Amino acid sequence: MVHSPFKGVIPALVTPFRDGAVDEAAFVALVERQIAGGVHGVVPVGTTGETATLSHDEHRRVVELCVRTVKGRVPVIAGAGSNSTAEAIELVAHAKAVGADAALVVTPYYNRPSQEGLYRHYEAINNAVQLPVLVYNVPGRTSVDISNDTLVRLSKLPNIVGIKDATGDLTRASFQRIQCGDDWVMLSGDDPTALGYLAHGGHGVISVTANVAPEACATFMNACMAGQWETALYWQDRLVRLHKALFLDASPSPTKFAMAHLGLCGEDVRLPIAPCSDAVKPAILEAMREAGLV
Numbered sequence: 001m002v003h004s005p006f007k008g009v010i011p012a013l014v015t016p017f018r019d020g021a022v023d024e025a026a027f028v029a030l031v032e033r034q035i036a037g038g039v040h041g042v043v044p045v046g047t048t049g050e051t052a053t054l055s056h057d058e059h060r061r062v063v064e065l066c067v068r069t070v071k072g073r074v075p076v077i078a079g080a081g082s083n084s085t086a087e088a089i090e091l092v093a094h095a096k097a098v099g100a101d102a103a104l105v106v107t108p109y110y111n112r113p114s115q116e117g118l119y120r121h122y123e124a125i126n127n128a129v130q131l132p133v134l135v136y137n138v139p140g141r142t143s144v145d146i147s148n149d150t151l152v153r154l155s156k157l158p159n160i161v162g163i164k165d166a167t168g169d170l171t172r173a174s175f176q177r178i179q180c181g182d183d184w185v186m187l188s189g190d191d192p193t194a195l196g197y198l199a200h201g202g203h204g205v206i207s208v209t210a211n212v213a214p215e216a217c218a219t220f221m222n223a224c225m226a227g228q229w230e231t232a233l234y235w236q237d238r239l240v241r242l243h244k245a246l247f248l249d250a251s252p253s254p255t256k257f258a259m260a261h262l263g264l265c266g267e268d269v270r271l272p273i274a275p276c277s278d279a280v281k282p283a284i285l286e287a288m289r290e291a292g293l294v
Contacts, residue, residue: 005075006102006162006185007203008040009221011210012048014252015062016265022058024065026265031069037214040204042066043104045079048208048252053270060094067099081106081136085121089128102132104164109142115150126157133159138166138189148176155180164189164206170196177201191243195236198224209243212258213291238291245287248280258284
């Protein structure tokens, strides 16, 4: 995968808020911190970026701000999914227009399309916009699971280049690598199992934890990509409690609590996400201490 820019640790960026609006200054500072921490790319307005409760104008603005801040230093993979194919095409087209390097397009949620419907959804995006697209498979959120057979079909389309797999199912990664071929980009969407995913032939992780610990996550991923598995295992053990702690309440509220504790942004989230529960904050802080962050 040396020819692909989409590899390594790629944080799914939070969208900081202040007084109900996007905190643009904090967002820019967060992007700069990620790049300084050695990450290999960034994803604005994904699930962790609370895209579900951003207006379309806010969504587009965050993508533009991210591209403008990054200035080509790492790839920008813009969140651009929808359960309306026409709307997804509009968001992917916008990502291309403002200079994003790729789009992350979640499987359509709520309407639960068939495998044929899923194929046609991504085929329509492929035909409409000349921009690399990563399929985002997260059945725990969308109630639909795109099959390896459908991904094999999609891998033959020129603009559908890979997947963010948040299933935690490592067996499918091996079959997918064999079936979709060497050019298929395979990114984990699950921090705790990313080590195994890389061992099964994956190329990186779109990470929540990197928001809090970019240097540690980048060090972990660099070891994985270099085949330095003992070093990778050391960092896995150091980070695994943090990986889990950041999902002790509805994401991204624990992540924003951890970042606020580090003085990086406010804890503000948008309903129906509630602020991080006081009951889980001690476990988050303990996991941060174990990771060497506090």
